[in-house]
Amino acid sequence: MNWISALADLQQRGEAAVLVTIIEERGSTPRNAGSKMVVSAEKLYDTIGGGHLEYKAQQIAREMLEQRSREPRLERFSLGASLGQCCGGATVLLFEPMGQPQAHIAVFGAGHVGRALVPLLASLPCKVSWIDSREAEFPESIPAGVEKVLNDEVVDEVENMPAGSYFIVMTHNHALDLELTAAILKCNDFAYFGLIGSDTKRAKFEHRLRDRGFASETVQRMRCPMGIAEVKGKLPVEIAVSIAGEVIATYNATFGQEKASGENSVAKLLPVSRRAPPAESGA
Structure with missing residues (x-):
């Protein structure tokens, strides 16, 4: 199932997910900017290129799901130095919580x-x-x-x-x-x-x-x-x-x-990388 069909299906079922998008690419990368994947608590839909990058992206997305994060998040990755992928380029990923209940x-x-x-x-x-x-x-x-x-x-x-x-x-x-x-x-x-x-x-x-x-x-x-x-x-x-x-x-x-605490806010990350009467049972 591609990412857009998966996202529609998950939202119809009321299941939270994180949409991961490559928003910037520099040098050699496995997939181009605009590529997306959807991460739910148990499954992964579509791909941003596989390898250690995709593994790390899954980890971050599932941490966000466990924490019930509602704010987007940006992360920059150096594919060669930090992830050991042969591409050697760099990429920025946007993590967007979707259908996360308040x-x-x-x-x-x-x-x-x-x-x-x-x-x-x-x-x-x-x-x-x-x-x-x-x-x-x-x-x-x-x-x-x-x-x-x-x-x-x-x-x-x-x-x-x-x-x-x-x-x-x-x-x-x-x-x-x-x-x-x-x-x-x-x-x-x-x-x-x-x-x-x-x-x-x-x-x-x-x-x-x-x-x-x-x-x-x-x-x-x-x-x-x-x-x-x-x-x-x-x-x-x-x-x-x-x-x-x-x-x-x-x-x-x-x-x-x-919101006041500023947890997981994109603005915080950008400089680094970019709340009756008786009834049923009576009185």
């Missing part, structure tokens, strides 16, 4: 609020895992970029989410909500955790979590009720908009901090 979101619950919320999240630069044990609750059509996860033991899915993930819990069962809450707080490596319900539900959960030994500062990280308070209403779509707004505000705040 957030990994786990939505637990495929009830009426979940069905209103997931399409909203799917339209954002996020990777969404939609989790429930009830096959019949999922709609026939799942939005593009959303992974439907059917598991009788939904709590097990907490450990499958990467650090820094966003958790939204809105199942049909209070007891299940509590077990999910305990599992999420035990990991305590999330960017956001929202639990649907009322202030009364929160107070009950806080008491039960303290009995289980959870520290107060850890429990305080739980958003319940979740969502933007100014967005009123009890319709599923109103609740969904409120929750989505809070999630967006959270990852926008995080993204802004990363």
Whole structure:
């Protein structure tokens, strides 16, 4: 598969990749400027000439994928001196993250609020895992970029989410909500955790979590009720908009901090080389 077909296929499936382009060539090089390849977490599509250069480019691209980098990156390579290739020339590569989600979101619950919320999240630069044990609750059509996860033991899915993930819990069962809450707080490596319900539900959960030994500062990280308070209403779509707004505000705040730090910015490299009300489970 050539790079453009591969990129379209990966983006359709919501899978992140890095587009690598030769933007400058000096002397003898294996391929000309403009040549491209696409690197996903597991595969390589097309080529920039093979050899050690391509191997190093794959390493850099996969490091960017692991770090969920969102900024382009430039790297200069001397083919003879540093890479031991017989060409002997030099080349500059541009690494561009493609389809890299700004957030990994786990939505637990495929009830009426979940069905209103997931399409909203799917339209954002996020990777969404939609989790429930009830096959019949999922709609026939799942939005593009959303992974439907059917598991009788939904709590097990907490450990499958990467650090820094966003958790939204809105199942049909209070007891299940509590077990999910305990599992999420035990990991305590999330960017956001929202639990649907009322202030009364929160107070009950806080008491039960303290009995289980959870520290107060850890429990305080739980958003319940979740969502933007100014967005009123009890319709599923109103609740969904409120929750989505809070999630967006959270990852926008995080993204802004990363931008301010200047990590992986092209400008930094150029001189060298060129951020609710009760519903599904009630109060």
